[in-house]
Every structure is written in C-alpha cells, then in structure tokens.
Amino acid sequence: MVTPDRKVRKLMEEYERTGNVSKAALRADLDRKTAQKYLRCGKLPSEMPVERRWRTREDPFAEDWEECRLMFEGCPELEAKTVFEWLCRERAGKYQEGQLRTFQRRVREWRALSGPEQEVYFAQEHRPGVRMSTDFTHMDRLGITIAGEPFDHQLCHNVLTYSNWEWASICHSESLVALRTGIQNALTRLGRVPAEHWMDHSSAATHRPAEASGEPRAYNRAYLELMDHFEMVPRLIQVDSPHENGDVESLNGALKRRIEQHLLLRGSRDFASRAAYEQFLHGVLQRVNETRRVRLAEEFKHMRALDVDRLPEYTEYRCVVRSWGTINVKRRIYSVPSRLIGYTVTVHRYAEHIEVFYGGVRQLTAPWLRDEHAHHINYRHVIGSLVRKPGAFRNYRFRADLFPSSAFQWAYETLCAAVNDRTAEREYLQILKHAATTMECEVEAALCGLRDRGEIPRLDVVLSACPRPMPTLSEHAPLPVDLAAYDELLAPEEVCA
Numbered sequence: 001m002v003t004p005d006r007k008v009r010k011l012m013e014e015y016e017r018t019g020n021v022s023k024a025a026l027r028a029d030l031d032r033k034t035a036q037k038y039l040r041c042g043k044l045p046s047e048m049p050v051e052r053r054w055r056t057r058e059d060p061f062a063e064d065w066e067e068c069r070l071m072f073e074g075c076p077e078l079e080a081k082t083v084f085e086w087l088c089r090e091r092a093g094k095y096q097e098g099q100l101r102t103f104q105r106r107v108r109e110w111r112a113l114s115g116p117e118q119e120v121y122f123a124q125e126h127r128p129g130v131r132m133s134t135d136f137t138h139m140d141r142l143g144i145t146i147a148g149e150p151f152d153h154q155l156c157h158n159v160l161t162y163s164n165w166e167w168a169s170i171c172h173s174e175s176l177v178a179l180r181t182g183i184q185n186a187l188t189r190l191g192r193v194p195a196e197h198w199m200d201h202s203s204a205a206t207h208r209p210a211e212a213s214g215e216p217r218a219y220n221r222a223y224l225e226l227m228d229h230f231e232m233v234p235r236l237i238q239v240d241s242p243h244e245n246g247d248v249e250s251l252n253g254a255l256k257r258r259i260e261q262h263l264l265l266r267g268s269r270d271f272a273s274r275a276a277y278e279q280f281l282h283g284v285l286q287r288v289n290e291t292r293r294v295r296l297a298e299e300f301k302h303m304r305a306l307d308v309d310r311l312p313e314y315t316e317y318r319c320v321v322r323s324w325g326t327i328n329v330k331r332r333i334y335s336v337p338s339r340l341i342g343y344t345v346t347v348h349r350y351a352e353h354i355e356v357f358y359g360g361v362r363q364l365t366a367p368w369l370r371d372e373h374a375h376h377i378n379y380r381h382v383i384g385s386l387v388r389k390p391g392a393f394r395n396y397r398f399r400a401d402l403f404p405s406s407a408f409q410w411a412y413e414t415l416c417a418a419v420n421d422r423t424a425e426r427e428y429l430q431i432l433k434h435a436a437t438t439m440e441c442e443v444e445a446a447l448c449g450l451r452d453r454g455e456i457p458r459l460d461v462v463l464s465a466c467p468r469p470m471p472t473l474s475e476h477a478p479l480p481v482d483l484a485a486y487d488e489l490l491a492p493e494e495v496c497a
Contacts, residue, residue: 003034005044011035060099061106064091069110076116080107126162126247128295129302132194132232133248134158134183136174136202142260144277145270151277156182157255160194161247163295167285168255170278172370176222177351179204181313187230188310192303197232206236222315229311231304259284314348314355321345325381329354333375333398335382336364377401380436387433390425402432404440407447411457418456427459434463442466 007028014024015035025035041048061068068083084103088095136154144151155168156178167186171178179202187193199205206217219234227234262284263269271277289296319327321340326333329347336345336356346357349368356364366376377398386393386402393399403409411431415424435443446465450457 003030003038003045005046008038008044011038015039059106060095061087061103065106068107072107072110072115080104083107127302128162128299129192130195131161131198131235132158132186132196133161133198134179135200135248135252136171136178136204137252137256139256139259142256142263143269146274146277147272148270151271151274154178155255157248157252158182158186159248159251160190160296160299161198163292163299164247164251165190165289165292165296165299166248166251166255168281170274170281171351172368174202174204175351176204176220177313177315177349179223180226180311181351183226183230184310184313187306190303191306192300193230193232193306194299194303195233196235197227198235198237200237205234226311229308230306255284258288312348314350317347317349319345319347325385326375326377327356331372332369333373333377334364334366335377335398337381338385375401379404379432383429383433383436387429390422390429393425393429394421404435405444407444407451408432408435410451411447411462414451414456415458418458430459431457431462434466434468438466438468 007030011024011028011030014027015021018024021035021039022032024039025032028035030038038045059065064087068087071083072078080103081100084095084100087103088097135157137157138154140152144153152172154171154173156171157166157168159166167189169178169182169185171182183197201217205220205223207220208217209215217236224234259281262280266280271280317329319329321327321336321343323341325338325341326335327345327347329349334354334356340358340363343358345363348355348357351368353365353367355362356366366378369376375398379402382402386396393402396402403412408428408431412424412428415428418424419427431443431447443462443466446462447457449465450461455461
C-alpha cells in the first residue's frame, strides 16, 4: 500500500513540534520505521516513486508466448483477441475466457517495447479563409422517415477548417450534381469564398484515366469548371488517407451525434415532408454555427465576397429517342412521348429528377433513378401502340411498369384466369388506355370495387363503372338581332336611297 502524502506531511509537522519520532508517528497514523524512513530522506511519497519490475505471479502465457510473438511480428494487423481465441482452440482446456484481458495487456506491453513502428500524424496549422473541405456521409443509421417511409439519403458536408463553420445539403449519391449543389448552397449561405477546396478522390470530382496509361486519377472537367467559376483552387488528399481531410471527417460523426440528440429531444424521427426535415437539419446547423462566430469573423477578413451567380444545378445530356420510345440517360432508361421517336432531345439531370426538352419546350419530368440499368416507363407513352399491337404485351421487357397499382395487376391476373390469354391482354390494354385518357384514380377505384365484390373486371363492366365524361355545352339565351345596326356601315346617301 502506498503511503499518502497527507500522512507524511502530518508526520513532519508533529515531529517539528515534539521532536519525538514515536509520538509523531502515532499522531500521523504511521509505523515508527516508516516514519523514520520519511524523516531521514525528507521527501514525500509522491516524490520518490518506485517502479516495480518484478512479477507478482507467474506469466500464464509464458509457454506459448514465443509462438504468439512470431504471429504478431509476421502480421502486425492481428488483434490480441483474435490470437487469444486461436490459442483457446489450439490449446483446448489450457486457457479460459477470463484471461483475455491479461493476454491483451501482455500484447500491449510487447508492442510498446518491441513492436513495429506506428505511423505518425503531424498536426497542421490551419490559416483563416484558406481551406474548405467537402465530404459525403451516409445518414441511414439515424432512421429518418418521411411520412412514415424510410428516407435513405446522404449529406454533402462542407466545413471551413479554421473556424469549423459547417453546412450540409441532402443528396442521394456522390454525384457531380450533388457536389455542385452542396458547394453552392454552402457558399451562398456563407456569402464568402475561401481560397481552396479540398476533397477525397470521389468520382464526383475525379475520374480514372485509361488503365493502360497508369496515370493517377484526374479532375473531371465539370468540377474544374465549378472551381474556376468560384475562383477556388482544387486540392485532393492522398488516396486512402482520410486523415488528411480530418476536420470534415471528424465533424461528420459530430454532426450525426448532434442530429441524434436533437431527434431524441424532438421525440420523433418522422417528418411530414422532405422540406420539414431539411428545415430541422438547417436549424441544427445554425445553432452550432452560432458558437463559431468569433473565429468565423476572423475568416471573413481573409475571404473575398461571393460576387458570381450560381451555376445551373443540373448536368445536360443529348439523347436520341429510340424506336422503343425510350432514352438512355447515364445507363438509366426513361420512356418519352412516342411522337419524339427518332428526334434528339435535351435532358437536364438534377440531383432528384430529370427534365426532357425538345425545341426548348419541356416534354417530361421524371424522378432520377438511383440504380444503374433501372427503368422508368410511363404507360401513357406506349399504350396507344400496345392497343394496336396487343401481342407485344406478353413478352414486353418493361411489362411490370404497365401495372400502375396492385388493382391493375389483379385485373390482369383475374382476366387471364377467366378468359383466354389473347382476350385478357386485349381487354386489359383497353382498360389501361381508358385510365390514360380519363382519370387513373377513377379506374383504380372501379377495379377495387369489383375486387371487393368478387366480380370479373371485364372491359364493359369497367367502362360502365367509370364512363368517359361527355362534354356538355352550356345553354345561352338567344341573341337579339337589330338590323338597324347594319345601316351604320353605309353612307348617309345610300341609306336614303
């Protein structure tokens, strides 16, 4: 047991007062020999520590340690727990689960005294107004829902490394469009432009040259245009070196923890709309940025004002409409009105949707498909041709898209069971055309009613349940005709004649 300093101080006080070792030791609650030792050396226990270099009990791993040491030397990435579990299997019955901590301490001591050298990280001095770092971070683990549906998304996270001012924009992929939107949102919010922009080797900013060239990743032309527009110098960290972008990497975790805490205070992770969630997110960011105003003010002195307009937040593509009535946008298939077959259309690809133009007139708006080789077929674009060629329906590559809801799927399957396939296909396509030319929701409601009553959705039954609205002309009172008004068109002498 280590003697506390307070007892030795009491010992020295009593000894100076009485001059008697025994009395001083008794009043300080110390053994007489211990008291003599401290009085002789004149030091407190904390000033004379003794490092123990002997073991109080035998090393339980002494017999197998040499083999374990060779394993750690040959593969420094091995964890102590992994090797301990291997020992327990190889030396069954010799080691127990409770000895894991002892083995981990043994390995830790060996690594500190004889283990391989570790990588040294060098603290960097950040200068105000110089560096903005950007990174994408996934938010799935927070369990955010929009109107009860899971909302899988990422954040494009921007950080000024001197003041740690941060801003984030919602996105669904690490695309150039998402990067452009995220950077412009941050700069617009800031109202200032830093000198440099740092990123990792994301495909949003870089691409891999031809494999035969052996060259490292290079900047994308569109990313360089973005940097030139805002007059920022693009910088890349080294490959597989996230610590070089450490400020934004560490703030990724801090931001998620902060959002988690605010969600707990809110009492719900569900939001009525994406806009409501975005407002909540920006509120969290505003509150944390309030604490960074002092250093941010210093950064403002070294950053120039934002004096350029925002770039369009879309990527433009030129696509030829194929004979299938579809276009291919970045390996994603979309249907367009069939009148455009053979023409070249312009596609504006935003972060969340696409817009199709021909001759400057918008022809179509559709959601952006996150997965490559996915397809978005609007049955209204193809139903006219399918009604004329119903035999193509059975093996149509995108037939699943021709069932707008489960009620339409039920209608087709019920028709197939009730009549022959050819008749079922013809009648279903006519039902689908009726939905395209009237109101899909009315046809769906009629089908749901037939399903609830157990009736077969034959074409005549569906048409009678939701007939096509006939336009009616409004009735007007007859217009009175005054022939004298025509006399005003004639000269006076003509009227007299």
